[in-house]
Amino acid sequence: MDYHIKDISLADKGLLRIQWAEKDMPVLRQIRERFKKEKPLKGITVAACLHVTTETANLMITLKEGGANVYLTASNPLSTQDDVAAALVKYFEIPVFAIHGEDRDTYYAHLNAVLDKKPNITMDDGADLISLLHKERQDLASNVYGGTEETTTGVIRLKAMAKDKVLKFPVIAVNDAYTKHLFDNRYGTGQSTIDGILRATNRLIAGSKFVVAGYGWCGKGVAMRARGMGADVIVTEVDPLKALEAVMDGYRVMPMIEAAKIGDFFVTVTGNINVIDKQHLEVMKDGAIVSNSGHFDVEINLKALQEMAVKTRDIRENVKEYTLKDGRNIYVLAEGRLVNLAAAEGHPAQVMDMSFANQALSAEYVYKNADKLEKTVYKVPDELDFEVARLKLQAMGVQIDMLTPEQIEYLSSWEHGT
Template sequence: MQYHVKDLSLADVGRDRIEWAEKDMPVLRSIRERFSREKPFQGMRIGACLHVTTETANLVLTLKEGGAEVFLAASNPLSTQDDVAAALVKYFGIHVFAVKGEDTQTYYSHLRAVIESRPNIVIDDGADLISTIHKEYPSLAEEILGGMEETTTGVIRLKAMARDKVLRFPIIAVNDAYTKHMFDNRYGTGQSTIDAILRATNRLLAGSYFVVAGYGWCGKGVAQRARGMGAIVVVTEVDPIKALEARMDGFLVMPMREAAKIGDFFVTVTGNTSVIREEHIRLMKDGAIISNSGHFNVEIDIQALERLSKSKRRIREYVEEYTLEDGRRIYLLAEGRLVNLAAAEGHPASVMDMSFANQALSAEYILKNHSNLQKDVYKVPDEIDRQVAMLKLKAMGIQIDELTPDQIRYLSSWEHGT
């Protein structure tokens, strides 16, 4: 066994938590049962860079049941659940390289440990694993059949690589599956982000001004959940269509320079850099709480916050108090890293059930179809997306209608009019 985890004595707690999550992941369980019979990945190595959580554990165990040898690194220095990492090593034989709070050097050494296992298929969350392969292991890239990417941020990076003709193997953009982004991003990020802010601060949201930067699927989820807690929600956007949608959904919409003056809570979910900058920090009121739920810790200009501050202290776990020169205090959560995994447990298992079902089935698709795919970024095949949705409905005990033969003929004909 190759591994680097915090403490194997945590494994018993981790095993119980993995089992608890599995109870709420019936779609992935049904795929695991089939994989266990068919062993599609027999003799294959799968390298993954994902948040090491109870839900991820159930994905890698599904791949192992399918015959794969799995090597797993964390996709963010603060997202690892150390008890889960220990359980995967001690009880399930997964090669795990992840320690919560690891520094940047350790983070990349863990990625390299996964890469040096010479995986046949890779699964990424943010594209750090895939970009490191391309930068540091170009010859190994030629051996990889293909990979999957879990996040909006990662898909953006990989599409840029494909556009620049540097991508060396095909990628399935799991993030773009309807059963991923419409549910995981909206309901998962929405609930887990609010959960993390409440755990970190124990502050009341009702009646507060809650600023959401970005109105993609993640931003929609955060805004909806914050409104559900009684907050007055403000959305900031650069896309006129999304801004209009946010207004029609009943939210206040304004530039960040205006929102900065009134906000009590701020959450960035754009996938872009420097969303909250020095010019905005200078306008914030005493006690403003800022956080990020995007993948990388670049959305808040932390260096600007440091420059503007005369002192800094940790006042609560995951809460840093910055005192500005004029005495105003700004509170940064989870060091600006994705707050929902750093200060809480990430998405509920029931939504990750669909996301990771897409991952498992896309890995099987890569295995069977890699020779017919170009070095490009592909959407999840519609048949996989629909299969995941149908399996989820079945698990929920929900039945739906089917088209009648007459309806099928009607929809396929151009001859019927008024």
């Protein structure tokens, strides 16, 4: 079997962790049981570029149970859990091309390795795989029925491709499913980001000034959890509606240049470049802790910070200290990459259960409906989205009401008035 991982001897530890996560993924487990019986992806080759975590492992196992030939590579150089990669190779015979801390050349070599398998379905987290296919491996596009995309950042890139009419096959925006972004982005990112910051720094959040850049669903989650731990949360935004929402939710809202002067912790979750830029770094106070939970490592201008620094050192694992000319120290977590995955373990399995249920069902949908789909970005069909919610509630032992025939008729009629 062709694969490239750090150390196959880590497999036993990884297997236990995969099994631990699986206990909290009942929706995906039900889909796996159906896939095992029906084999809806029989003979299909899936190339997945996702964070190599215990939750992702359970998705890959589900796809293989559905009959797919599955190949996995990492969507971020620092998010790979090497023991999980080893377990997938040894115990499930799923080829993995990912090593924690791999350099840029290795990262792209791994992307090309899974594309070499001539996939029929692509599965992305950030759109690096599909972007590479469109830029350098266009000869493979004719083999592809469609793809799926997990993140806000990736969906933005794909919609830009569709707008420019260069997208060569349909893609399902899994991120836009209600059962993904309302839960994964908000509760998953909120908890795992705080987890990563605490593991890296062991600093007290209570009583601190905690700056959240961006108030999308990820920003909402981070702000919510930081406030829950006693922080004075400040939000920065460029969107007037989101800024207004943050104000109404009880947060202080101000420009980053003002927040930079008073913040103790900073988290960027915007998907944009240089959100914390040189002018912000110049006014930060001594000891400021800067981190990112957006997909790419572009939200903090690290090049400018490096140029400003007179010396740097790795003072703790996942903490780099930048000493500036005036003696101030600024601390950057996890090289400005996803702090929740680089310094912690990513989202808890309970929320990834819904996200990856959407991934599995969307892959099945793309394959079954490829001849009907245009070369554009689609939302997850409502029936799949609501089915995931129904299964999750069922697994949690929660029951809800059903509309009566009278209520259904009332809601569908225009004739009823006051």
